Amino acid sequence: MEVQTAERHARLLDVVEQWRREGDGEGADRLAQAAVRMARAHEPQVVLQVVFAGLFSAGKSSLLNRLTETALRAVGAVPTTAERAALDLPGSGGCVQLIDTPGVDSTDEMHRRITEAALQEADVVVLVMDYQHVEAEANLRLAQSWQREGRPLWLVINQIDKHLDLEGPFDAFRRRIQQTWTNWGIRPDAVFCVSAAGDHPVSELEQLREALLGLQDQAHELAPRAAAAEIREIIREHVARVIEDRRQTVEEAVWSALGWLPYDQAEAETLLAERTARLEEIEQRRMADRQALHEAQEAALAAWLRLIELAQISPHDTTELGRSYVESLRPDFKVGWWRSADRTAAERRRRLEAFAEALREKVRTNLVWPLQNQLREFVQETSWADAGWLADVDGVAVEVTEAALEAAVKSGALISDRYPYQYVKDVTAALKGELRGKLQTMAEQWFAAALAKAAEAAEADAELDVLRQECDALRAWLALDAAALAEEERWMQQCGV
Ligand SMILES: Nc1nc2c(ncn2[C@@H]2O[C@H](COP(=O)(O)OP(=O)(O)OP(=O)(O)O)[C@@H](O)[C@H]2O)c(=O)[nH]1
Ligand SMILES: [Mg+2]
Known part of the structure; x- marks a missing residue:
């Protein structure tokens, strides 16, 4: 185990050096940090990072105050949290850190970036939503995009004290929202309905606390998995950056040939097959024309020879x-x-x-x-x-x-x-x-x-030119994706993830 970990660490640092030499300093820095986290993930004492994120004023900071039984985090009706902050979960012996983040829909672009960076390092992602906006498209989209491989996604519905009896029974609401998530392809690893403002009969705040404390038992499984997932993400972004220039040139060629970009690989393949078939058709026609011309020539010569003969x-x-x-x-x-x-x-x-x-x-x-x-x-x-x-x-x-x-x-x-x-x-x-x-x-x-x-x-033939250009551009475009996949595969193997 120890040897394996040390060896993987050395391999990761090799890749960091390669990327730096090849000019991707940003990717190299991030991979170096991820390598450190990967090493820590294998240490006996693992610290898990549970990142609380969501739209502003969902109640993230209020919830952390409740969970830590402090008033350390400022709360407010306007975008309040502006930076990442880590708080120890009481009772976890410093093994579970709760990370507060700024709201992702804050008008400050910096806020969004801070949260994005925190999410990349998350071992567990907790999307906090306020009761009144659970079904809003913005929250459904966040849940979709934060459902990443290797990191559990928990959904917390806060502010359930805002539920009114005239809206019908709370259970009916729960069933409805569960159906909506299913329809959006959202499969949370856990769901908690809470009220950070005070005690509420159906609040599951204690269950949330229990679940957070329970994470300690899975730390040696969760942390390496999250670190590996992060490294894979870093690799994908690195490859995307590296082939960006090539992609631009190739996509410009596709644009000028087709006038649009194929939606995906399958569409590009269909377009290419259609054009190849048309090219073959033209080729067949040309061969037939050539044959006809050849026959006309043979016939003419035969007539002249007959004239001489007779x-x-x-x-x-x-x-x-x-x-x-x-x-x-x-x-x-x-x-x-x-x-x-x-x-x-x-x-x-x-x-x-x-x-x-x-x-x-x-x-x-x-x-x-x-x-x-x-x-x-x-x-x-x-x-x-x-x-x-x-x-x-x-x-x-x-x-x-x-x-x-x-x-x-x-x-x-x-x-x-x-x-x-x-x-x-x-x-x-x-x-x-x-x-x-x-x-x-x-x-x-x-x-x-x-x-x-x-x-x-x-x-x-003008059509021939157009078809050949389109085929060349589409082939190059398809090759690009294949090349990117192969490149990702290569780095992932080299990094051992
Ligand atoms: N009624 C009710 N209000 C709440 C609840 N939780 C938070 N609030 C209020 O909602 C507002 C926003 O709460 P915050 O905890 O600052 O929300 P946040 O998600 O941290 O917001 P940002 O840091 O700005 O992204 C505050 O006025 C809170 O008092 C709740 O469970 N019920
Ligand atoms: Mg806050």
């Missing part, structure tokens, strides 16, 4: 010119006898040029122009197309050159009868392939740009 650039007469050129390349092809070599070469040249010219014409009119027209029309009529793309369309073309036609000839195949037709097929396939390559390169650039632009537009 374009007729080697009709019968063109094919014949190709065949006739290839046949002229055969080794046995010869024109005339006189200066035959020259004339053969000239004939070959003529046939090549004729084929090239015809093919050029067909490629232009049946392939390149129709494709370019379709591309221009697409750019002009498609909502997601960029007018700047029109300039690219001219680049989607192929050249038919004599050199390429000559190079396409496979000399090893010349002897085959079927080769000339195959040659024309090869040449047209190569031209279409080249055009297809250019088209695909260009379309890839167009489509990527369109997707990027759509993504950018979706990102610029």
Whole structure:
């Protein structure tokens, strides 16, 4: 027991030092005082502090005069008591101190603070009320807020000599006030009806005295419990102070995002869930839009490729010119006898040029122009197309050159009868392939740009910005409470309470 107490005391003083280093001098001072009280609470001779508090003129000082059988405390109809005063309860051997305090509703702010400080150190809190104001909201609120963990709350109804018979039996009053307290969630540990002014048939002043004297037997239980409760309160206030700055910043962000502050954790969580759901909905829609755009692009490209595929650039007469050129390349092809070599070469040249010219014409009119027209029309009529793309369309073309036609000839195949037709097929396939390559390169650039632009537009959505800001602010706000709780938990463990 002794070792445990000494160890806890040392730990409390460690925390006091930490708080002081971290700049919370006020919290450190209060914790140091509480540490002293905690140590005293474990000593063999414990002095209990029973704090008498309430609205002014309730009769606190008059009651203490009766209990101490003195006239030490001044009494009066206007706010009279201005400071804390401790009186020994006769018969308690100095073990029970009765603390007189100023009225909490006094217009003097200092009075309220003195009482608040006394309450923090209380082992038992006695709320004194005058008979005529027992059911007043001010008293009900005091009872609610003084009902703190670790400190018994006694309710004393004073001035019962003011009860008039025409108000009905006193028992009926007692039952009614008990019901009111229940309705307000007030569960006193004891209730006494007294008259400090004089003796009264139903006064329970002697019972109150007995109960106060009886506290001595519970002193070793009450005092440590009250001290621990006080330390927990001090810790909560310390944490609230420390995170106050952070809370202000976070709450300002919530204010500017939402326009109000959530009432509690549960509301903030609901708000966050709603917004997260909406964000997901938007994300789904964006994915669907993106998919639709992608499909439209695939469809457009497929149509263009089909146009290339189906374009007729080697009709019968063109094919014949190709065949006739290839046949002229055969080794046995010869024109005339006189200066035959020259004339053969000239004939070959003529046939090549004729084929090239015809093919050029067909490629232009049946392939390149129709494709370019379709591309221009697409750019002009498609909502997601960029007018700047029109300039690219001219680049989607192929050249038919004599050199390429000559190079396409496979000399090893010349002897085959079927080769000339195959040659024309090869040449047209190569031209279409080249055009297809250019088209695909260009379309890839167009489509990527369109997707990027759509993504950018979706990102610029004002609702999205608002939702993200709200979510960030709410998350930060929720994290704050969790952080505060974790912080409180940490200090309480460190202080051993
Ligand atoms: N009739 C009647 N008057 C009382 C009783 N108790 C106190 N009084 C009167 O009520 C007035 C206020 O009493 P105090 O004891 O000064 O009250 P207090 O709660 O100490 O007031 P503050 O110190 O000002 O907060 C005085 O005039 C008392 O004489 C009582 O039981 N019956
Ligand atoms: Mg007084």
